[in-house]
Amino acid sequence: MWHITKRELYNNLNSLRFALTTVLLLALMVTNAVRHTREHSKRVQQYHNAVTESMNRLTAIADDSLYELARQGPGTFYKKPSPLHFCADGGETSLPDRVGSSYDRRRFWRLAYPDANINMMNLGPDVSHIDWTFIIGYILSLIALIFTFDAISGECEHGTLRLTLANAIPRHTVLIGKFLGALISTTIPFMLAMLVNLLILSTSSAVHLNAQAWGRLCIILFIAFLYTCLFLALGLLVSARVQRSAVSLVILLLTWVTFVVFMPSTLASLASGFSSSMARYEYFDRYGQSYHKFRRTWRYAWYQSNDEKMLRTRGEWHTKMAVNEERLNGEYLTFKITQVQRARAITRISPAAFLQHLLEAFAGTGLDRHQQFIENVQRYAREYREFIVDMERGDPESLHIMGVREGMSQKPVSPEAVPKFEDTRNIGKDFNTAAMELLLLTLFVVVLLAGAYLAFVRVEI
């Protein structure tokens, strides 16, 4: 078996395709690294500036009074840019990078989720980003097919397969040998290009990859490895079934184009038609209805008298109104995101979409990450409200009526005591959500390899 592997390897290493693929992958990986080093530092800078500004604002409010802290809220939350952005872009330009909290003169703060951007700044052509998802999903899979399409059919044509089999070598050994040979010869240019990529990234001062990021990178590499195996197995399967290598290439290329290039987008637009999301005017209708309901229930709240009962009514109105509106905002967002998530679930028929989801999950970009960010913000918002209630209880001079200036503590709060927002990501959780997909990917590889084996055993030479 090792002989066959070695022979395959020598054959491949000397071939034109090996040289061409190495050049191609190197060019792509270097571009990717250069782009990331330039853009990442800008993104991090922006994020830090925004966060500092938000913190300063919070400190200023805390110095004023607890009431102001309760009314104006914690300000805007920013999504922390992922250092692994180069692995998967995840459509970050169209996803909002923040969640705001809005308030006005009377009403208390509540979370407001910005819509996805329609990017007016980009009138240029719509092209895919050169991230690892593109390099692995499109290019590496194509390379895998190019290395395997003639593995069996080519030898069949030349008659060398018959010679090999005459040497009393079992067929599965030949198959595994070929598989390993092709695997190593695709992995070499990829590893080379990837090492250059990581070298550029780790030497540049802009990107800091910590231990967790390296761990995530290892998982991403493993996924890339599995994905390559998938296409190698597919190539071997078709190559074994079809006697002529030209035909096998045509079949493989067309399968590749269908599943990798077209399937994800077609399925997505098909699936997004199944469920409709809530339109903005519907949302405003709901909002208006609940507002009027509130007005009717709490109409006494607007008497300008300041006795305690009236204060309580008014306070209740303010607090409940904020909570109600936040709930509506959340529902509206969930409607929209659910529609996209459903469509995404259906695109999983395509291995390229599969890969994209996995890489996004581990790189910490894309829609899943955005949802995680929103969950983090919501958790923090609850924490913040609890903190206000606790502080309020601690002040003996106040009337403990939440929601009105006259009823709440007017003392300044030490800014350190205010809980800090942390946009955390948990590798274990990411792994849990991706585990099913990883298993499926492995299963596909095994099934295709088994298919290739069966096809090869039955082939007549």
Place this chain on the structure above:
Amino acid sequence: MFLTLIRRELLANLMTFRFLVAMVVTLSLVVANTVVLIADYERRLTSYDTAVKQHHQKFLKRASTYSEVEGEILVDRPPNPLSIFNAGLDRRLGNSITASHTFVPTLWDTRSHSADNPFLNLFSSVDLVLIFQVILSLLALLFAHDAIAGEREAGTLRLTMANPVSRPIILLAKYISAMACLILPVVMSLLLALILFSMSGSISLSGDDWLRISGILFTSIIYLSVFYLIGLLISVVTRRTATALMLSMVIWSTLVLIYPSLSVFTVNRLWQTPSQLEAAYREIEQIWEAFEREQTDFLRNDSVDGEDPNFNVPPSGSYGAYQISDPMTLKYFKVETRLWTRIDPDSEPQIPHVKAYFQFSEPRRIRAAEKTWQVRQKTLDYVYVRKANVAKNMMRLSPAAMYDFATEAWAGTDFYGIEDFITTVQQYRQTIIDYFYDKEAFSSRKWFSIDQGKVDWSDLPQFSYHRADVSSNVKHASGDIACLFLINVVLFMTTFLIFVRQEV
């Protein structure tokens, strides 16, 4: 002899397995995608219709004085049925825009229809042109890679040459027959798509649209010819079919998949112009500061004491004065709205002053808006449009990109197609202003108050948009088509020269 050669080549191409597979894959992809795209188009059309209705209702409900009309006249861009062929910017850009006298609308002021879900933009869109661009170019290369190299390996080329047939004839016969085989799937998919169109019923194509579709067909043929000739050139140059195949694959993936992304990256890196935006923003701020000064001067110098823009009329109803600004798109304007529900008899003497105030300020507001637009247009064109054009020009090194741009221009989903709509909205804004002048709205009582009844909007001119005729499509597509044609000629000449001088 020529005909015999063509027949042989045709049969050789048509009878192959690769042709069959490619045909089946293309047609099934075209059918599947057309169905999806038609459904998507219908959804967008419904969303457009709902939006038009919603906006009209909201307008009638809200705009009870002339000044309250601010931000309430929303016009909508209907989806382009030809976006099924090439989506271009049709889905990506906003499709709803405000027409108001306080600012001149541009492309950057658009927003999306309320029924749309902008999160769906996470998915890249497929269109019919993409299928041709990717699959049929691949098929063209697969046809071409062994056209000469294969025959040379098999020795049949020598046999053919032994007959009294000149080399140009052989080349030409190969070219014509292969092109016939490539045109077949294109024509069949277009026919299938058109059948599906007519079955859906929601898409009505005008005479111009048929011309545009034939333009797309024509461009597709030229595009496929480029790829066939690239393959033929490789086939002539290389000795072995396997090498020709490898080279073709690498060139295909570079031209179709990789190069477009690479080139855009380079442009984005080089093009950074925040300072331009900042300078223009300051200039615009100054325009509006000057406008405000004029307003204050007027208030100070008129016969009423104080600078109160409400002229001491006791408050009733609503009053708004606000400013909208966005440094990234240079959107900047100031608005004043009034909706007084009743006016005390005591305040009646003040009313002529209020009228005079608006008669003074609103024409100046219009002028400030137009000045703003001049600054804005220049800067935004430089920062965003020229950037996009540079990116496009970089991409034009790949014929696949040229094909994309040319068909985009045919379909009218390119930048110019969208801008055409914006120009119509700008004209509509002028109509509204003229309407105001006709009605003497600025100096009328109904500009600010409803105590003597609401404004009757029944004779307000309605917005209507018709796409520019096909000549503008031709104008914008012709450059790329000419380029593709030129590449064809150059490639054919090169292949021919090499082939003629080659030993068999």
